[in-house]
Amino acid sequence: MKICVINFSGNVGKSIVSQHLLKPRIKNSEIISVESINSDGTNDEKIRGKRFTDIANRVLDIENIIVDVGASNVEDFLYQMKQSIGSQEDFDYFLVPTILKNKQIIDTVATIDTLNDTGIEKERIRVIFNMIDEDTRLLYDFKEIFNCKHVATISEDIIIYENELFNRLHEILDFESISALAHDDTDFKALIQSTEDKTKRSEYITKLGLKRLSIGVERMLDKTYSQLMK
Ligand SMILES: Nc1ncnc2c1ncn2[C@@H]1O[C@H](COP(=O)(O)OP(=O)(O)O)[C@@H](O)[C@H]1O
Ligand SMILES: [Mg+2]
Structure with a gap:
């Protein structure tokens, strides 16, 4: 294509x-x-x-x-x-x-x-x-x-x-793709609870938030793509 x-x-x-x-x-x-x-x-x-x-x-x-x-x-x-x-x-x-x-x-x-x-x-x-x-x-x-x-x-x-996700992807240093983010099975909640380190906690909190956004965005883009290629 x-x-x-x-x-x-x-x-x-x-x-x-x-x-x-x-x-x-x-x-x-x-x-x-x-x-x-x-x-x-x-x-x-x-x-x-x-x-x-x-x-x-x-x-x-x-x-x-x-x-x-x-x-x-x-x-x-x-x-x-x-x-x-x-x-x-x-x-x-x-x-x-x-x-x-x-x-x-x-x-x-x-x-x-x-x-x-x-x-x-x-x-x-x-x-x-x-x-x-x-x-x-x-x-x-x-x-x-x-x-x-x-x-x-x-x-x-x-x-x-x-969607704000598109403007926030730079917040993830090891960003690969929206799909990889959506399917990241890291237990961020456990990680947040595991540390008192403020920087680390905020990094996990950000990543969990972006992961949640990316699940919706991936679904949306799948739909857009299938309509586009109809
Ligand atoms: N669906 C969207 N939701 C939120 N922000 C978006 C969306 N599409 C594009 N943007 C933002 O708008 C800006 C322009 O998008 P970009 O793809 O760079 O445009 P172009 O390549 O046509 O100049 C970027 O900051 C981008 O993140
Ligand atoms: Mg451009």
């Missing part, structure tokens, strides 16, 4: 989707982050032809790949893809995460339009509604996006709820 995660806007959750929704559920997959791929270690604003070729070659070479296109590179990436006839056919899906903010909604519609102009069919363009909470009325709040239904696959069921 080859997936491109893309949006003209930053902060829509492209990296969260790549790392926590896709990578753990696609066997032997790897992520290329287009922002960091240049071999000379510099951070160019633009993906020049050669760099696009490097990315396109890796997409051909690696069976299961997730390409996370950083916002500042999207325009250039899509331009190069349009020039390189047939390269868009290498991807099974173009996933477009979006959030409930004006700029991001406008940019999401522009992203969908550009993908459509590049010749990518409706089936391969899929929107993921991200950072959703109970107050969100999807059909109303994202109506501009639902208006793109003729050119992209848009479903109320492809959603990721807002």
Whole structure:
């Protein structure tokens, strides 16, 4: 499976989707982050032809790949893809995460339009509604996006709820994956009781809290993934 995660806007959750929704559920997959791929270690604003070729070659070479296109590179990436006839056919899906903010909604519609102009069919363009909470009325709040239904696959069921876990994973020093955390069978309660050391106690308390959050998040992401790949 080859997936491109893309949006003209930053902060829509492209990296969260790549790392926590896709990578753990696609066997032997790897992520290329287009922002960091240049071999000379510099951070160019633009993906020049050669760099696009490097990315396109890796997409051909690696069976299961997730390409996370950083916002500042999207325009250039899509331009190069349009020039390189047939390269868009290498991807099974173009996933477009979006959030409930004006700029991001406008940019999401522009992203969908550009993908459509590049010749990518409706089936391969899929929107993921991200950072959703109970107050969100999807059909109303994202109506501009639902208006793109003729050119992209848009479903109320492809959603990721807002969860503090995503912003707290750095609190775990040996973090591996949300799934590993959810299935960690360490008896944290016993560990908490076993020590008077304040630092240790607080470390165990934090980890138990995050483990509890991760169980719910893993279930949610399983559902999102199965709706996404329907
Ligand atoms: N579902 C979510 N719930 C809570 N925070 C989220 C969620 N999705 C993304 N975030 C947070 O929003 C910020 C932007 O997400 P990120 O994946 O880095 O976006 P992008 O790669 O599109 O710029 C990060 O701090 C991330 O942790
Ligand atoms: Mg990112």
